Amino acid sequence: xxxxxxxxxxxxxxxxxxxxxxSAGNRGEVPTERTTxxxxxxxxxxxxxxxxxxxxxxxxxxxxxxxxxxxIGIKPSCMTALHTHTADGIIHVESPEKRDFTLADFFAVWxxxxxxxxxxxxxxxxxxxxxxxxxxxxxxxxxxxVFRDQDQIAIYYETI
Numbered sequence: 001x002x003x004x005x006x007x008x009x010x011x012x013x014x015x016x017x018x019x020x021x022x023s024a025g026n027r028g029e030v031p032t033e034r035t036t037x038x039x040x041x042x043x044x045x046x047x048x049x050x051x052x053x054x055x056x057x058x059x060x061x062x063x064x065x066x067x068x069x070x071x072i073g074i075k076p077s078c079m080t081a082l083h084t085h086t087a088d089g090i091i092h093v094e095s096p097e098k099r100d101f102t103l104a105d106f107f108a109v110w111x112x113x114x115x116x117x118x119x120x121x122x123x124x125x126x127x128x129x130x131x132x133x134x135x136x137x138x139x140x141x142x143x144x145x146v147f148r149d150q151d152q153i154a155i156y157y158e159t160i
Contacts, residue, residue: 040105043078051098053149073109104143116142122157
């Protein structure tokens, strides 16, 4: 084979390796132009999962642990990036993009209210407060709390 043909073959091989290396290195790291909330609410498939973590959520209303329902974010033809499979409080974050998903994103998927002054149908007032912990430490991030793998998140509504 001529020397010139070998150079062409080598050039094409190097080009293909370079394209593969760049695309493999970016997989799951470069977000699209969608907002994190849009990614959280979009249907996805297991095959598209690039980011997979499992924070755990508990909600306590006046000392009574509430059930976090199974199948939040799951419909017959759709599974959102944030969802539950069982009623044990484990939130499955299975996203096609690595993002800083928050409690606000999960509550948007669940279609339930949550914030500094409200949890589900319970509103803070002069005799009640909403507070929360992450891994046993009280935090004031509320709906802006970013999910991390295996975080234990507890939200409380109680009489002052």
